[in-house]
Amino acid sequence: MDLTAGGARVASVARSERTGAVPAGTVLAGSVISLVGLTWDIQWHGDVGPDTFFTLPHLFLYSGSAISGLASLVVVLMTTAARRAGRQVDARVGGRAINVFGKVFAAPAGYLVTGTGAAMFLLYGLWDQWWHGLYGFDAVIDSPPHIGLLLSITLSIIGTVMVFAAAREHRWGTLGVVGTLGVLIAFSTVTVLGLQQIDSDLVDVVSVGIALLSVLLVSAGAGFWGRPGGAVRVAAALAVIQAITWWFSPWAAEAYASAVGLPMRDYIDGVPAMPAMMPMALLPIAAVLEAVYLLSRRGWTAGRVSVLAGGIGGFLVGASMPIQNTVVYGGDSVDWAVVFATAAAGTVFGLLGGFAGWRFGGMLRLLAPAKGDNAHA
Amino acid sequence: MRKTLLALAAAIGLLFATTPAANAYEPVNIVHTERVQIGPYGMTVGFSTWPLRAMQSLDFTFIPDDGIAGKSGTLAFLNPETGRLGRPQPLAKHPRKLEVWGLDIRALQTEGSWTFRFEIDGPAGKGAGELRDLTVLEQPGPPMAVSWSISLIPLIVLAVLVTVAWRRTKLRLRGNGLPATV
Numbered sequence: 436m437d438l439t440a441g442g443a444r445v446a447s448v449a450r451s452e453r454t455g456a457v458p459a460g461t462v463l464a465g466s467v468i469s470l471v472g473l474t475w476d477i478q479w480h481g482d483v484g485p486d487t488f489f490t491l492p493h494l495f496l497y498s499g500s501a502i503s504g505l506a507s508l509v510v511v512l513m514t515t516a517a518r519r520a521g522r523q524v525d526a527r528v529g530g531r532a533i534n535v536f537g538k539v540f541a542a543p544a545g546y547l548v549t550g551t552g553a554a555m556f557l558l559y560g561l562w563d564q565w566w567h568g569l570y571g572f573d574a575v576i577d578s579p580p581h582i583g584l585l586l587s588i589t590l591s592i593i594g595t596v597m598v599f600a601a602a603r604e605h606r607w608g609t610l611g612v613v614g615t616l617g618v619l620i621a622f623s624t625v626t627v628l629g630l631q632q633i634d635s636d637l638v639d640v641v642s643v644g645i646a647l648l649s650v651l652l653v654s655a656g657a658g659f660w661g662r663p664g665g666a667v668r669v670a671a672a673l674a675v676i677q678a679i680t681w682w683f684s685p686w687a688a689e690a691y692a693s694a695v696g697l698p699m700r701d702y703i704d705g706v707p708a709m710p711a712m713m714p715m716a717l718l719p720i721a722a723v724l725e726a727v728y729l730l731s732r733r734g735w736t737a738g739r740v741s742v743l744a745g746g747i748g749g750f751l752v753g754a755s756m757p758i759q760n761t762v763v764y765g766g767d768s769v770d771w772a773v774v775f776a777t778a779a780a781g782t783v784f785g786l787l788g789g790f791a792g793w794r795f796g797g798m799l800r801l802l803a804p805a806k807g808d809n810a811h812a
Numbered sequence: 813m814r815k816t817l818l819a820l821a822a823a824i825g826l827l828f829a830t831t832p833a834a835n836a837y838e839p840v841n842i843v844h845t846e847r848v849q850i851g852p853y854g855m856t857v858g859f860s861t862w863p864l865r866a867m868q869s870l871d872f873t874f875i876p877d878d879g880i881a882g883k884s885g886t887l888a889f890l891n892p893e894t895g896r897l898g899r900p901q902p903l904a905k906h907p908r909k910l911e912v913w914g915l916d917i918r919a920l921q922t923e924g925s926w927t928f929r930f931e932i933d934g935p936a937g938k939g940a941g942e943l944r945d946l947t948v949l950e951q952p953g954p955p956m957a958v959s960w961s962i963s964l965i966p967l968i969v970l971a972v973l974v975t976v977a978w979r980r981t982k983l984r985l986r987g988n989g990l991p992a993t994v
Binding site for chain 2: 480483492553555559566569570571572575579580582583586587589590593599632634651697698700702703709794796797798801
């Protein structure tokens with residue numbers, strides 16, 4: 436397979452269309468398999484219970500990272516071989532090559548980040564094993580090794596976003612960025628559970644974390660897309676993931692329990708645990724953000740508009756999450772003090788998310804080589 | 813690449829085929845019991861580990877003297893660190909010992925003197941009672957601050973990556989950034 440453009444600046448479009456799509460698709464597949472494993476695993480603990488290291492959901496989690504890691508390794512080795520052979524390395528495949536260990540390896544930026552995340556995942560996997568040996572399989576999602584594992588996958592997925600961003604001149608590249616940003620929001624809703632360590636009665640700290648990260652990633656989509664529609668596309672990707680996992684995770688937990696002959700727990704609340712953590716109102720909120728971005732047509736600086744949009748988005752996500760939790764889990768009444776306090780904190784972090792997200796979107800654009808004659812916007 | 817993918821798929825298939833099923837679960841082993849009176853109901857609380865240590869998960873069993881049939885109840889924990897009574901949860905059948913109530917893979921998170929507060933409704937009417945002074949010893953393993961520091965390394969790697977990328981792209985993105993509309 437040809438990962439490099441063979442030094443030809445004006446490679447035929449048909450040839451370059453193929454270039455990089457397979458490894459990019461493979462690392463994305465790894466991320467999606469990890470996501471499937473995570474949503475299944477969390478549902479399993481809630482609805483069925485007992486855990487060992489060798490459950491099917493765990494296998495999905497680990498093989499997802501292994502696939503992303505191996506694909507990254509293959510690309511890095513092929514890029515290194517190409518450079519040693521004196522061939523020009525195509526920056527559309529994962530971004531500009533970075534020297535690793537002196538000049539021993541040439542690693543495209545995106546694959547370097549994905550591979551590093553996957554390698555760290557394996558190390559945290561070992562640590563998690565040790566942790567379970569000491570504390571038992573306690574099904575605590577926010578244990579330090581679990582958060583380490585989730586952060587490692589997050590790093591891998593960020594690398595995957597970079598891989599697609601480098602192929603921006605292809606349609607699959609731009610769509611891959613917004614789709615993978617959706618995967619990243621879905622994942623981050625679990626990672627932010629680490630914030631439960633911060634004890635607060637008034638502010639729903641986890642929802643503030645979701646407000647920050649969802650606004651940041653939606654803004655990154657907008658900044659990357661560069662024309663109206665980026666934010667909505669990222670939110671739509673999350674909505675699709677939420678819809679599929681809403682159906683999948685309870686079904687998979689029950690099917691697996693029946694396959695291994697375990698009963699379901701007595702009191703199942705019927706809520707798909709991980710999909711219920713994803714912000715349900717993000718799609719309309721992203722539409723509001725898109726409307727705010729239009730202000731830049733009136734001569735406002737786009738980056739500043741994004742700060743304003745981020746604040747509004749943070750307010751809306753912050754306010755909607757406690758209400759969503761009450762509705763989904765059948766609570767008696769909405770605690771409005773918590774809603775307002777969380778919305779206020781969400782606004783502050785949303786401003787930051789809008790600022791940084793837009794900038795990240797711009798940084799992702801720069802990962803792609805300058806457009807050639809055969810590039811399309 | 814196609815060959816690599818095929819090899820990868822084969823390796824994953826092999827993993828699936830050889831993975832032991834999750835049905836290798838162990839029987840519930842009670843090594844210590846405590847008695848508690850809940851109104852008219854006497855109950856035995858069983859522990860699969862003794863003494864208890866913070867954060868170590870174990871099996872709890874809750875066995876009313878004449879069985880769980882026709883009864884329902886709730887359990888709430890009084891956490892010694894926060895001094896707060898948690899939300900009462902329904903007493904449910906133990907997933908691996910279905911004839912009694914119980915909790916599996918559950919840990920008491922902090923050391924100190926815990927209280928379990930029970931309420932039971934059954935043929936003899938409603939009753940409430942507490943199992944007090946349940947001593948939970950210090951957690952084993954490294955201090956949590958050390959564990960969290962190790963876990964946050966990927967976040968530090970990410971922060972370094974973002975900082976470097978931010979600085980390197982500063983000039984190219986300076987000014988008004990990118991237009992929101994083309």
